[in-house]
Amino acid sequence: MKYGALVFLSAFLALAASWGGLILAPQIQVGRGQQETNAVNSAELYPQARPGLARQGLSVYRANGCADCHTQQVRQTGSQCDVVLVDAGTNAEALAEALMKANVGISKASAAGLAVGLPKPILRRVPANLAKSTVSAIQSVGAKGKVEIVALGPDIARSWGPRRNVAADYLFDDPVLLGSQRIGPDLANVGLRLPDPTWHLRHLYEPRSEVKGSLMPPYRFLFERRKTGPHPSSEALQLSGKLAPPAGWEIVPRPEALALVAYLRSLRSDTPLFEAPMSSSAPAQTNAPAR
């Protein structure tokens, strides 16, 4: 082999380049992510580790291949701002003048009606810088305004989440179960959308009883069908119609089902972060399970 060294070196460089790009660079970029006090306008650390049962639920989620049909990443195509006038102050004329000077397309005639029906949005879907300058113009005349950030994108429109997901959201996921196919809906904020544990249990037992036309297979092996003893279980499913077990029997979730539901309820990423700004009018939240 005349060019052995050259072939070896090229193969090494090719592999080293992809290792550097796919492993080393992301590691340098976000690998040292730590729990930071970066929830905007709050003293909360973000993210919070999951409680034990939810952590076990992650392995149930993984073992049952939930990630084959569900993603856990909300995407966003853009961000814009609304400016809301909270308090018109005492000098309506000065406010109208300041707004006209800020050049936000408010005429003197329409400015007269500004103080009616507060708080109300006076600018919709504008870039951040214009929103910022408008609010400081409003504040300069003693009135109060605030900015609401509007996240845009199909995922947001489906109400799968209030903002996009970022690396910090997955700090305590091991492994990170992003998923790649959306046969079912995205679950990044399912704990926020559906906080009711009994809903989740019924849905796991028979998805179509809760969501008409659902494609999801029933996970009945996560439940135990047993004779109602002298002390009926408080966790037994409340089923009606065809699904209801015969008298004297009850359907009780196994520990796996309870862990999975605890995990699902812990899935929420609605904390405003520096890297994922969202409207701070929503209270700062952690991804701890809804109480």
Place this chain on the structure above:
Amino acid sequence: MNSDPVQDILTAGDSREPQSRSIAVPIWLIVLMVLLLYWGAVYFDQNGGWFSAKVYSPYRSLQEVESFQFRAGAGDVFELGRMVYNKPTCVACHQASGQGNPGQFPPLAASEWVNEPEPGRMIRLVLNGLQGPITVKGQSFNNSMVAWNMLSDQEIAAVITYVRQNKEWGNNAPAVTPAQVKSVREKIVKAHPAPFNPDELMKISPAE
């Protein structure tokens, strides 16, 4: 004699091993590659965020992410105070609700110490901390408070204003200006570097 066809081919003509020759890369290909490289670099510069861990699409640069941060503006002292309070500074002991911790840390909500018309005592105890028994809303506490003199005059004025004017906590006392904090700081920086004792504070006229 029959000739061996393979041998014929091998011996026919040139017996040297075939060699690859080098052909010059056409100049247009080099130009195209340089142009692509240039376009790629410009595209990365505009959209890549320079590999910052704080920049995710749809944001293109750190400046753009920063433009979406609507924290307390310079004009809003109350909001700045809320930020300082939750930095975390005060919130660690006095809680986000201002209720403190019974038996350990006194409440700020509706506290007679907070709602004094003149802020002199409150500025002092925030600047230098507090040490010794204190009675707040009829309950006695004996603990020590950290000195917060590392905060700027503006921050201390804002956080005291936030506490004193927090209507949700039932407080309604006049605001504090950075100038007031500055004058108190100058007065006590040499004369009283240690944490104050509540009894000492009571002897000081709150207007000073």
